[in-house]
Amino acid sequence: MFIRDGRIVLDAEMDDVGQRYTELLVNADQLETARALKPIDERSLAFGKTVMLFDGVPRDQLSTLGETRIPGLADLFVAIMKGTYA
Structure with a gap:
């Protein structure tokens, strides 16, 4: 369970979290296609790679x-608490 500003922002069993959320390491040539799927968070890495977090x-x-x-x-936790997803 994650709570932000007194509000529950995630309440799920660990098994459900593993099925619901996926992290994707994507190259620059697939970046816009991946963004079209609406990641809840993304961060840039070296060599033109990006890590994105998807829900569902x-x-x-x-x-x-x-x-x-x-x-x-x-x-x-970091992605949800940043406020980009609630």
């Missing part, structure tokens, strides 16, 4: 754009 987008759809994985709890 099918993992098989994202895997056509780059490398996918289940996000770490810390990454999910």
Whole structure:
């Protein structure tokens, strides 16, 4: 459970979190296509790569754009608490 400003912003079982959220490592040539899927957060890395966090987008759809994985709890916490997702 994540609480921000006295409001619950995430209340889910860990298994559900692993199925619901996906992190995508995408190259610059697929960046706009990935952005069209409305990530809840993104951050730039070296060498033109970007890490994006998605909520509810099918993992098989994202895997056509780059490398996918289940996000770490810390990454999910930071993305949600930044206020870009509530």
